[in-house]
Amino acid sequence: MRPFAYETAADVASASRFGREAGQGQTDAPTQFLAGGTTLIDLMKLDVLRPQRLVDINPLVARHSEIEVGPDGLRIGALAKMSAVAAHPEVLATYPALAQSLQLAASPQLRNMATLGGNVLQRTRCTYYRDPSWTACNKRQPGSGCAALEGVNRNHAVLGVDENCIAQYPGDLGVALIALGAEVELGGAAGARRIPFAELHRPAGKPHVETTLKSGELITAFRVPAGPWTRRSLYLKVRDRASYEFAIASAAVALDMDGEVVRQARIGLGGLAYRPWRAEAAEASLKGKPLTEETAEAAAREALSGAITHGHNAYKPELGRRTMVRALLAAKTMEA
Amino acid sequence: MVLNINGRDQHLKVDVRTSLLDALREHLHLTGAKKGCDQGQCGACTVHVDGKRELSCLTLAVAVQGRKINTIEGLAGADGGLHPMQQAFIDHDGFQCGYCTPGQIMSAVACVHEGNARTDADIREYMSGNLCRCGAYPNIVAAIKQARSSMERG
Numbered sequence: 001m002r003p004f005a006y007e008t009a010a011d012v013a014s015a016s017r018f019g020r021e022a023g024q025g026q027t028d029a030p031t032q033f034l035a036g037g038t039t040l041i042d043l044m045k046l047d048v049l050r051p052q053r054l055v056d057i058n059p060l061v062a063r064h065s066e067i068e069v070g071p072d073g074l075r076i077g078a079l080a081k082m083s084a085v086a087a088h089p090e091v092l093a094t095y096p097a098l099a100q101s102l103q104l105a106a107s108p109q110l111r112n113m114a115t116l117g118g119n120v121l122q123r124t125r126c127t128y129y130r131d132p133s134w135t136a137c138n139k140r141q142p143g144s145g146c147a148a149l150e151g152v153n154r155n156h157a158v159l160g161v162d163e164n165c166i167a168q169y170p171g172d173l174g175v176a177l178i179a180l181g182a183e184v185e186l187g188g189a190a191g192a193r194r195i196p197f198a199e200l201h202r203p204a205g206k207p208h209v210e211t212t213l214k215s216g217e218l219i220t221a222f223r224v225p226a227g228p229w230t231r232r233s234l235y236l237k238v239r240d241r242a243s244y245e246f247a248i249a250s251a252a253v254a255l256d257m258d259g260e261v262v263r264q265a266r267i268g269l270g271g272l273a274y275r276p277w278r279a280e281a282a283e284a285s286l287k288g289k290p291l292t293e294e295t296a297e298a299a300a301r302e303a304l305s306g307a308i309t310h311g312h313n314a315y316k317p318e319l320g321r322r323t324m325v326r327a328l329l330a331a332k333t334m335e336a
Numbered sequence: 337m338v339l340n341i342n343g344r345d346q347h348l349k350v351d352v353r354t355s356l357l358d359a360l361r362e363h364l365h366l367t368g369a370k371k372g373c374d375q376g377q378c379g380a381c382t383v384h385v386d387g388k389r390e391l392s393c394l395t396l397a398v399a400v401q402g403r404k405i406n407t408i409e410g411l412a413g414a415d416g417g418l419h420p421m422q423q424a425f426i427d428h429d430g431f432q433c434g435y436c437t438p439g440q441i442m443s444a445v446a447c448v449h450e451g452n453a454r455t456d457a458d459i460r461e462y463m464s465g466n467l468c469r470c471g472a473y474p475n476i477v478a479a480i481k482q483a484r485s486s487m488e489r490g
């Protein structure tokens with residue numbers, strides 16, 4: 001690991017000042033915030049992230065890790081631990097998809113360490129990204145190419161990709177947040193603002209720039225609006241092992257039903273896409289229709305219709321469709 | 337820097353890059369916690385930080401000053417008597433080579449305290465962060481069940 005200067009920040013303003021060079025998720029950013037460290041320290045050991053300065057934001061835990069459930073929705077401080085949110089009784093009862101996305105992620109030890117803010121900003125597990133001995137990786141080194149296009153790409157994304165990068169967004173929480181229409185509260189030296197979670201991660205194009213954060217900006221909280229669909233929601237994760245593994249396909253589904261008929265469906269997909277992915281066309285295709293195997297399958301075809309495969313990951317569109325259908329039909333049987 | 341390990345403040349002079357695992361093993365000669373993967377994937381380095389199980393390989397020592405760190409070396413009673421979890425791993429042959437065992441035991445103690453060791457399925461799910469290359473899993477589950485009963489009796 002390369003040498004770095006270590007600072008601790010007492011509040012958001014000083015963290016943002018120390019972190020003014022933290023960038024927008026660039027791999028070569030000279031400054032990184034240290035939350036749980038489970039992405040950051042891992043990638044520093046692998047010599048992928050090479051910050052000259054770490055800004056430890058753990059002193060912010062006391063003021064930015066509260067979990068509040070109210071009539072308008074859910075608000076969670078960005079330094080809340082994955083394990084605390086996953087086990088929170090009101091989150092489990094009212095936002096089950098969100099609790100499950102955390103519960104099914106990583107391991108108990110990692111969930112005790114990792115924060116929600118760090119979770120949504122975790123980096124891809126693309127093996128070429130994680131190993132700097134591969135020179136071709138546009139995400140690490142803009143313009144260098146993409147080793148995965150012709151390489152081992154079984155785990156790579158099929159939605160939202162282009163010829164520059166086919167990396168999969170690996171997180172589970174982001175899939176639930178996008179389905180539930182979450183917002184992100186940001187804070188920094190230049191003041192506070194709020195953006196839709198769907199706008200936090202950039203679409204394909206410039207893979208080395210991952211987020212729309214202003215340099216030095218911190219995520220301070222997540223907001224999930226209340227709605228008639230939140231209780232009838234779930235997260236379904238398909239993976240190579242029974243536990244402790246990233247998704248190869250996943251779906252977060254939330255339904256507002258009028259008897260058999262869908263008033264509103266909200267669908268997020270994971271393990272399949274370049275960034276947290278909302279299946280809006282599929283949602284629209286279900287609106288006002290009874291939810292049956294046929295309508296669910298039609299929606300799933302719609303959701304995966306733009307899929308682009310690269311050999312080893314050719315199985316993903318079909319797996320994605322089946323995952324989405326299973327999630328929709330399972331959510332239908334839930335008590336709302 | 338000062339680290340509170342097993343109830344005692346320990347002073348050490350180390351590079352800011354030092355992981356908690358390396359601080360324990362290389363500088364304080366507490367070699368119970370093991371280095372399996374050094375990447376957060378195997379659980380061999382599991383210790384308790386403020387009572388919660390965490391991975392010492394992905395923790396910077398400098399960042400856990402002022403927090404209470406407990407390792408396998410601090411688990412046995414003051415009289416040297418084994419913790420019920422340690423005894424249960426012996427009773428059920430919960431290991432072969434023993435490399436993963438300190439991490440398994442630290443994780444298992446926390447798993448019982450969390451209330452996540454109620455059923456066999458729960459134990460398997462909530463111990464999934466601790467890999468065992470020797471495949472001692474069935475005996476580990478049996479050991480945790482025995483220890484859970486004696487820990488609950490107090």
Ligand SMILES: Cc1cc2nc3c(=O)[nH]c(=O)nc-3n(C[C@H](O)[C@H](O)[C@H](O)COP(=O)(O)OP(=O)(O)OC[C@H]3O[C@@H](n4cnc5c(N)ncnc54)[C@H](O)[C@@H]3O)c2cc1C
Pocket residue numbers: 032033034035036037038039040041042078079104105106107110113114115116117118119120121122170171172173217218219220244245246247375376377
């Ligand atoms: C073996 C293993 C298995 C895993 N399995 C899964 C899985 O199945 N599903 C899953 O979803 N995840 C999984 N993960 C990833 C894990 O969930 C993330 O590493 C973790 O959530 C990151 O959170 P952290 O607090 O540790 O972030 P850190 O590592 O501290 O930070 C990550 C990044 O976010 C930035 N950052 C952190 N907090 C903020 C903030 N508040 N504002 C602005 N920037 C910030 C940091 O600068 C850094 O760039 C796994 C990880 C490992 C090591």
Ligand code: SF4
Pocket residue numbers: 124126127128129136137138139140145146147148149164165166167207
């Ligand atoms: S898929 Fe993206 S992250 Fe992976 S090698 Fe290609 S450019 Fe790099």
Ligand code: FES
Pocket residue numbers: 370371372373374375376377378379380381382391392393394
């Ligand atoms: S050595 Fe820490 S998890 Fe493997």
Ligand code: FES
Pocket residue numbers: 430431432433434435436437467468469470471472
């Ligand atoms: S006993 Fe050998 S690795 Fe578990």
